[in-house]
Amino acid sequence: MNQYNDLIIKCPNPEHPNNVKLVCFDESCKADRLYCMQCSRNGIHFSHPQHQYQLPNLFDHFEKIEKECDDLINRLSRQIDLVQQSFYQLIGGIKTKYVISKEQVLNLNSKQINSILAETIQFKSFRSTIEIQIQKSSNELQDQIQKLYQDLGLNYLNYYQVNDSDIKKSEEFYQKGYKLYWYDHKYEEAITMLDQALSVNSKHQLALWCKAESLKMLDQYNEAIVWADKALHIDPKHFNSLYTKAESLRMLEQYNEAIIWVDKALQIDPKHTNSLFTKSSSLRGLGQYNEAITWADKVLQIDSKHFNSLSTKSTSLRMLKNYDEALAVIEQSLQINPNHLDSLWSKGKCLQDQNQYQEALICYDKALKIKENHQWTKDRRNECLEALKKK
Structure with missing residues (x-):
């Protein structure tokens, strides 16, 4: 925290020439969260002094929220993965029940064939029912996610813009990192360079993917999945990130999950x-x-x-x-x-x-x-x- 002691931020009150010294973390407070000593002398935040901290604590707060945010995203991702696993189990069961080869039929007795025939004759009714149920559940989930997105105001977020200079600098770091990964096979050095690219522009999708791929090549499969997910959060159909995640899951022997993600890749490039x-x-x-x-x-x-x-x-x-x-x-x-x-x-x-x-x-x-x-x-x-x- 000491590295931020010299941080200089002007007070939000244009009438105050002083720099910000304090931060308010009270959830119900409506005043400016950052304020100077003159604001404090004027009685702002007087009612809740227990929530007032020195300015450098701001960054401890951001680091804590970043960790909590990552934990939340990981929990939500696991929920979606569980849904996908259930879906894959469902379609696997459908295929097992209704797709019967000639060789299988030849190895069955008449009673078994009669039972299978009765089930397959009812397939049309089953197909109609399951399509309606899955479509309804899918629509409801999408509506709920969209409502959350709007209620939380996520579509209006614009805290900062990455300027052209930062974009150019980030791209230069990425190109150096990619060369270390692809041509030199120096994966640890590549990650160091890619981290620099992401420190300038955290949304550089290819840098996120390349870091995931470099981690995979170092056999750090769980970490590779985390970074592939960050790239897929920006573009859910990014082919290389889908493959990197699928292959990492395979190497972790999570075969059902690997198939779910590689199927998404194969939809793009069969x-x-x-x-x-x-x-x-x-x-x-x-x-x-x-x-x-x-x-x-x-x-x-x-x-x-x-x-x-x-x-x-x-x-x-x-x-x-x-x-x-x-x-x-x-x-x-x-x-x-x-x-x-x-x-x-x-x-x-x-x-x-x-x-x-x-x-x-x-x-x-x-x-x-x-x-x-x-x-x-x-x-x-x-x-x-x-x-x-x-x-």
Whole structure:
């Protein structure tokens, strides 16, 4: 607080030549909150001296309100996230109940088919009911939010304007930060530069996104989400911020939430390979292997050499015990890069699951030459050696 002791602000009363010395924090007070000693001698704020503080306390107040504001926004965001999770659960249930493949029908008996048929015949009535209910709830929520926005006077806020000089200075800091992030991969240095951009213009959307992305690259996923949310508060359809948030959620193993946010990104760019991969990998994390393969194939149609998608597809096939198909996909990735660790691990596990222990050992040994202290590989290798001893 001492750094603000020399702060100079003129008294709001034009007849007083003095500078502001005191601040009033009484909620019911109608007088000017900032006032000088002459105002005090004139009896202003006399009725509530317990709420009067020295001017430097103003900044303690602003810092406290900033924290409380961030806490409120985070709580509200969590409420909306819960709504989105419930919605995703709903649409997932609808798909599970009403989308029946030919293969599924062939594995059912006549009683089960009859039950499904009865439900699907009623789908038209169900569709009408649910659309009306969701539309009504959506309209009510939007009306309530708009009313709050107007009642709080948020549409009239204009405390300050960022001048052209500040905008230019902020942009210069952002460009330096972006270069450190994109070209130099110096993420911590990038964040330092981006913070300078945001200190001049806190609404610089690309600086907010770039800071979020830099935090993600440093594996600071929770912090990355916070800054991605700040960028999305300015533009809810900013593609890169949507992807950054979705991928951070995936890395935190919050797969349902990741899918919600990556779906928003894919509505903007349906062919963005990294977003498609995020969805595929999230589905795999949820154990939805067939769906994961479908989305991995979407990536591979665009980029046949996308390592991560090849790995996701092969792992999903392995979990479905489709070993031949899994091995074919793994061989495809190994042709591109014979030292691709995920592919060596996956191939070794496929062979091990089929009791081909000698062949699996070859894969594990190759993997250990690349990453010699990888415990999972060591454990699988020992399992194969023990199995060979028992033969």
